[in-house]
Amino acid sequence: MDHAADTGAGRSEGADVRQIDLSNIEELARGCAVLGTGGGGETRTAAAAVRHAIREHGPVEVIGIDDLSPEDVIMPLSGVGAPTVSAEMMPGLGEAARLRDAAEEIMGRAVAAVMASEIGGGNGVMPAAWAAQLGLPLVDADGMGRAFPELPMVSMYVAGVPVRPMAMTDVYGNVSIVRATDAASSERIGRAICVAGGCHVLMSDYLMTAAEAASAVVHGTISKAVELGNLLLTSPDPIGRLAARMNGRVLMTGKIVDVERRITGGFTRGYVSVSGAGMDDGRSMRIEVQNEFLVALEQNEVRACVPDSIVLVHAETGEAVATENVRYGQRVTILAWPSVPIWRTDRGLQVAGPGAFGYEFGFVPVEQRVEGIHTPV
Helix, strand or coil, rough: CCHHHHHHCCCCCCCCCECCCCCCCHHHHHHHHCCCCCCCHHHHHHHHHHHHHHHHHHEEEEEEEECCCCEEEEEEEEEEEEEEHHCCCCCCCCCCHHHHHHHHHHCCCCCEEEEECCCCCHHHHHHHHHHHHCCCCCCEEEEECCCCCCCCHHHHHHCCCCCCCCEEEECCCCCCEECCCCHHHHHHHHHHHHCCCCCEEEEECCCCCCCCCHHCCEEEEEEHHHHHHHHHHHCCCCCHHHHCCCCCCCEEEEEEEEEEEEEEECCCEEEEEECHHHHHHCCCCEEEEECCCEEECCCCEEEECCEEEEEEECCCCCCCHHHCCCCCCCCEEEEECCCCCHHHHHHHHHCCCCCHHHHCCCCCHHHHHHHHCCCCC
């Protein structure tokens, strides 16, 4: 049996993207913002960083796992910390090189390619800049198919890739190599390093060979992000098209009437309250946040929850609204769609289902909680 099918870590639909250059950075950024489910970091500054890196170093080749030799080393990269901090703490130019050097020390051979640990938000965009700086190709894959807040919440952990030493670096130039005994320890220790680095650091974890990655990552997600960004920029009905493309549900359209947001323990936590408008007049919904949008509640009834994706988009343009950019008075549409299959396995739900975030209710797929797509007005 093909193990990718067994874990659900398969290939996303859509045409393959073979290069990130100045012509498709905006599409990548908008698509990653949507896939970020509110988290993953700010995409506008990330897109600017990619433009600068490409002007300095040239376009980035995008490759599939099959383009690598089985023993080639893939280096997943991501920013870790509170999105509200990352929006203001600009990265330096040396972090990626420091992590590459640490990764090569850990693995004992050269890094062959960069991969986004998560396709969501700035963490889906910035790997193109890091790949350009390092002169390495970017793998058309990631470890989530969305964004999640905690270190073990990656498909590689669910699929059983060994927990190898991870490397972290901050804007001050400090490098930490953590040899954790298990994934829970890596989160606890890594989060402490993140807080010490100002609540935002760059990390490489789950270093792996191409052979290990083949059945452990979510394939085709760079291409998918570019496809979604193109859809948002060109469609006369961006929200309807987006919901249809993702097999999603429009939960509600309305105005943001309350926002609570605080930084604690290296996370952005809080909630967003939305009051319905138009055909949703009289309704209200509360979205709970831990970096990403976790749960959508209507009169204390769960409408959608992790690991399925919950996304707030501007009600007219469909542009995603990140948790750090939510403001009172914004008119938004709340969308939800099914997670990639690996997160709906027993192991996936144990790692990133509602119980992993302290909720007492069980997971029910969004398509069972909410009827099909309807068009907002």
